[in-house]
Ligand SMILES: Nc1ncnc2c1ncn2[C@@H]1O[C@H](COP(=O)(O)OP(=O)(O)OP(=O)(O)O)[C@@H](O)[C@H]1O
């Protein structure tokens with residue numbers, strides 16, 4: 001219902017820059033996720049968008065409206081807080097109805113919309129309970145219903161699924177997406193769970209100490225991380241420093257690993273270093289018998305093998321090199337070695353080398 005433009009926002013706490021000149025544009029109706037380690041500034045950014053914090057520089061726009069100094073109650077936002085922030089003295093029904101009553105919605109409509117919202121989060125039989133009488137996961141769902149029921153211009157959600165069990169978490173992904181897509185609500189979502197981020201987002205912003213390290217679609221971030229920080233944060237990746245030969249062609253990179261010369265792809269915009277970083281996802285690698293010597297493969301030995309049903313995951317010590325992880329999907333296994341066995345690890349020629 002509105003685009004969000006964050007322009008060069010700065011937020012300091014006692015001289016400590018928690019948001020450092022951060023800019024981000026979120027198109028109308030899009031679902032963007034902030035992902036990053038604890039303390040990187042995700043909650044602070046949401047609170048600045050919501051107006052709970054005055055910023056120390058920069059501008060915030062909803063569409064063309066400058067919201068930088070508009071008070072929270074006039075920003076038309078729905079928010080799910082990290083700690084729920086339910087009214088303890090109100091029932092579930094009254095918690096969810098709060099925003100609609102404040103907006104002066106007619107009684108019969110309130111009843112119908114609240115009932116529907118409570119139903120959508122699976123709490124129909126708990127409408128008359130108080131927060132203290134519910135589990136953390138149930139409270140989280142009340143908070144979700146309360147934010148969604150007002151169909152706000154902008155919806156801000158701070159780890160709204162973190163206290164739910166695995167099954168409810170995946171169910172709630174769909175509930176949230178259905179509701180925000182139907183009402184075309186611009187959403188900023190915070191999670192620690194990268195699978196959740198990949199599954200739900202139009203774009204993900206990976207944050208690093210108050211800045212955005214990379215903004216991209218789930219496919220961009222997974223396939224073309226701009227640096228080792230992003231590569232390691234989204235999906236697990238083997239991140240291995242390697243010497244790289246000076247460029248012969250713009251796209252190809254030859255690098256050394258465990259005494260062998262391998263071919264990879266130069267990724268990222270700038271690439272001038274001879275010292276590169278090889279980024280290889282565990283599922284992109286395969287295992288071969290130790291002989292004969294195969295092109296683009298390096299020798300190593302198996303440290304650990306874990307059978308996980310749909311895949312088997314191996315920890316491999318590369319010869320004169322680091323430990324890496326290799327995943328072999330069920331049905332795509334070439335060999336199935338055990339701890340102590342010698343192997344070769346095949347690195348596809350599409351493996352990415354990024355600048356150190
Ligand atoms: N009100 C405050 N006063 C002082 N420092 C604060 C305040 N709020 C946050 N900070 C600091 O700002 C930094 C970012 O905090 P923030 O809560 O935004 O992190 P986060 O990314 O949401 O982390 P988490 O994933 O743990 O929720 C932290 O170092 C935190 O200690």
Ligand SMILES: [Mg+2]
Pocket residue numbers: 042043044082158
């Ligand atoms: Mg937080």
